[in-house]
Amino acid sequence: xxxDEFIKERSTAGRMDSEGSFTVDSxxxxxxxxxxGLPEPHYYLFHILQGLIQSGATEIKVAIGPRENRISxxxxxxxxxxxxALAATFKDGLSVASNDPLEQVMVGMTCSLSDHMDxxxxxxxxxxxxxxxxxxxxxxxxxxxxPAVVLRRHLETGLSFSWSRIWGxxxxxxxxxxxxxxSPVPLSIAxxxxxxxxxxxxxxxxxxxxxxxxxxxxxxxxxxxxxxxxREVEGSAWMLRCGSSHPEPKGTDLVIAxxxxxxxLDGTQPVMAQELEHRWEFRQWTLCxxxxxEGPAEIQFVKNGCHLQTHQADLGLPGLRIVAPAEGxxxxxxxxxxxxxxxxxxxxxEARALIGKAVEMLKAEDLRGALLAGGDDPDxxxxxxxxx
Numbered sequence: 173x174x175x176d177e178f179i180k181e182r183s184t185a186g187r188m189d190s191e192g193s194f195t196v197d198s199x200x201x202x203x204x205x206x207x208x209g210l211p212e213p214h215y216y217l218f219h220i221l222q223g224l225i226q227s228g229a230t231e232i233k234v235a236i237g238p239r240e241n242r243i244s245x246x247x248x249x250x251x252x253x254x255x256x257a258l259a260a261t262f263k264d265g266l267s268v269a270s271n272d273p274l275e276q277v278m279v280g281m282t283c284s285l286s287d288h289m290d291x292x293x294x295x296x297x298x299x300x301x302x303x304x305x306x307x308x309x310x311x312x313x314x315x316x317x318x319p320a321v322v323l324r325r326h327l328e329t330g331l332s333f334s335w336s337r338i339w340g341x342x343x344x345x346x347x348x349x350x351x352x353x354x355s356p357v358p359l360s361i362a363x364x365x366x367x368x369x370x371x372x373x374x375x376x377x378x379x380x381x382x383x384x385x386x387x388x389x390x391x392x393x394x395x396x397x398x399x400x401x402x403r404e405v406e407g408s409a410w411m412l413r414c415g416s417s418h419p420e421p422k423g424t425d426l427v428i429a430x431x432x433x434x435x436x437l438d439g440t441q442p443v444m445a446q447e448l449e450h451r452w453e454f455r456q457w458t459l460c461x462x463x464x465x466e467g468p469a470e471i472q473f474v475k476n477g478c479h480l481q482t483h484q485a486d487l488g489l490p491g492l493r494i495v496a497p498a499e500g501x502x503x504x505x506x507x508x509x510x511x512x513x514x515x516x517x518x519x520x521x522e523a524r525a526l527i528g529k530a531v532e533m534l535k536a537e538d539l540r541g542a543l544l545a546g547g548d549d550p551d552x553x554x555x556x557x558x559x560x
Contacts, residue, residue, distance in 0.1 A: 216283035222476035223276030227251035354394035355477030390456030
């Protein structure tokens with residue numbers, strides 16, 4: 173007996189079992205659908221912050237508390253004065269992958285209801301847009317408020333809840349600080365501003381450091397690490413020396429993976445060393461040539477101040493650690509993974525061209541004197557960069 177005969181032999185007509193009616197909670201369905209697209213439930217916070225940064229908000233302060241999360245900000249671009257437009261994004265349909273700042277904020281507020289929040293409110297002057305399990309409301313408030321997004325938690329009691337919320341708050345603060353460390357707009361989290369840390373290019377083994385970090389100037393996609401006490405390099409018009417390959421251990425990222433030299437490109441042209449101090453902080457690309465000797469380059473894409481997922485690619489040299497702009501690239505349905513299409517491959521070609529320009533700045537013979545002056549063994553250091 174073949175499969176078709178077997179199925180036909182056992183097929184019977186269906187029969188009515190019962191009938192009735194049911195309802196669909198459209199808000200719950202929307203909330204669940206949106207939240208399922210996020211890599212993790214807490215990413216709703218990242219969506220709200222991306223929307224604020226993209227809209228030009230300043231003085232963004234994040235307070236994670238046991239009863240509520242509050243994100244206050246200033247709105248110099250007046251991007252959020254029309255709360256009707258914000259409410260309309262909810263009614264018109266939402267997408268996790270949207271790059272519209274109003275929609276990003278509303279997606280984050282809606283998804284927060286799937287992560288132990290009772291309601292999400294956007295406050296601006298005397299208006300409030302509130303999202304709860306019952307739907308969306310646009311209200312007028314008695315007391316004017318500075319712009320803020322307030323996410324209120326379920327009311328729970330008990331000692332175990334108190335301790336879990338304290339621990340949970342610290343984890344949420346750490347996640348935000350890590351994701352937005354390169355944000356062009358510093359975020360104040362529990363009173364401390366975010367700042368770039370060079371742990372993003374630190375290796376698993378001891379002794380890793382960067383020979384050169386190159387800032388490619390342009391649109392303010394992200395910030396770089398503070399320049400510190402940089403010194404001129406004899407014989408070079410565009411490089412500065414700002415570290416040693418053998419720092420005294422002090423337990424901080426800044427001494428675990430220092431830069432030996434720094435430089436900058438304006439487009440494809442080197443920036444004079446005396447200009448670096450005033451133009452170093454904001455950049456479009458960051459290229460680091462490190463002592464990692466194996467594996468492809470690691471590329472950390474940044475969009476609206478937020479780190480997306482890290483990509484790996486063969487760019488012709490070992491030890492490359494790159495922070496790159498994600499603007500103009502397509503992201504997947506989660507909003508946090510860059511799609512590897514033609515635009516992505518064109519961005520990699522742009523990276524290769526910038527790497528070539530940076531390599532032109534490095535001449536082994538010019539570095540020897542600078543390494544000796546800084547107390548480094550030039551043969552030992554340069555042996556780690558055999559492509560020079």
